[in-house]
Amino acid sequence: xxxxxxxxxxxxxxxxxxxxxxxxxxxxxxxxxxxxxxxxxxxxxxxxxxxxxxxxxxxxxxxxxxxxxxxxxxxxxxxxxxxxxxxxxxxxxxxxxxxxxxxxxxxxxx
Amino acid sequence: xxxxxxxxxxxxxxxxxxxxxxxxxxxxxxxxxxxxxxxxxxxxxxxxxxxxxxxxxxxxxxxxxxxxxxxxxxxxxxxxxxxxxxxxxxxxxxxxxxxxxxxxxxxxxxxxxxx
Numbered sequence: 001x002x003x004x005x006x007x008x009x010x011x012x013x014x015x016x017x018x019x020x021x022x023x024x025x026x027x028x029x030x031x032x033x034x035x036x037x038x039x040x041x042x043x044x045x046x047x048x049x050x051x052x053x054x055x056x057x058x059x060x061x062x063x064x065x066x067x068x069x070x071x072x073x074x075x076x077x078x079x080x081x082x083x084x085x086x087x088x089x090x091x092x093x094x095x096x097x098x099x100x101x102x103x104x105x106x107x108x109x110x
Numbered sequence: 111x112x113x114x115x116x117x118x119x120x121x122x123x124x125x126x127x128x129x130x131x132x133x134x135x136x137x138x139x140x141x142x143x144x145x146x147x148x149x150x151x152x153x154x155x156x157x158x159x160x161x162x163x164x165x166x167x168x169x170x171x172x173x174x175x176x177x178x179x180x181x182x183x184x185x186x187x188x189x190x191x192x193x194x195x196x197x198x199x200x201x202x203x204x205x206x207x208x209x210x211x212x213x214x215x216x217x218x219x220x221x222x223x224x225x
Contacts, residue, residue, distance in 0.1 A: 046213045100145075103152055
């Protein structure tokens with residue numbers, strides 16, 4: 001079982017819709033959870049972090065964490081073509097590293 | 111400006127010719143790491159460093175070396191590059207791996223091709 005799992009996609013949504021990205025993790029002692037956005041050939045950039053159960057909102061982005069079920073999700077409201085990218089879920093906790101999922105490719109269509 | 115700087119951005123080299131990719135951060139971060147990114151495999155950690163003179167293997171360390179003589183620098187060394195090391199490499203730094211909220215800041219990436 002992979003430590004951090006994401007559906008590779010592509011996930012296609014129409015412009016203006018809500019995009020929902022999901023991530024599950026295997027290490028129960030994981031403490032910090034991050035969503036990074038990566039455009040093709042570019043470096044990942046942090047868009048959201050969440051540390052406790054529940055929702056965290058920042059502009060059009062909402063991160064949701066459920067530690068009991070070991071999943072974290074990212075909602076993007078009013079999706080724009082510029083949101084088209086690969087979204088990486090990352091987790092820290094047990095061990096000395098930040099573990100990434102393989103990413104979900106999001107396509108926002110006009 | 112807070113940043114992680116990698117050099118070079120692009121490199122084409124031949125099998126067996128030693129090379130070094132430099133990484134420098136100006137945020138006084140304790141933790142630095144190297145990742146390689148390959149299609150379908152995501153970001154995989156090569157080596158990491160908790161602080162000066164403290165380094166350890168990540169998930170895919172074979173064929174790589176690192177050093178951490180100063181807090182700001184963390185070079186990646188390929189003593190004898192092979193074609194399977196062709197990849198996109200990222201250096202990253204974090205304040206610490208032991209505190210909540212220690213998100214990683216990434217360098218611009220180095221696209222390495224070994225022929």
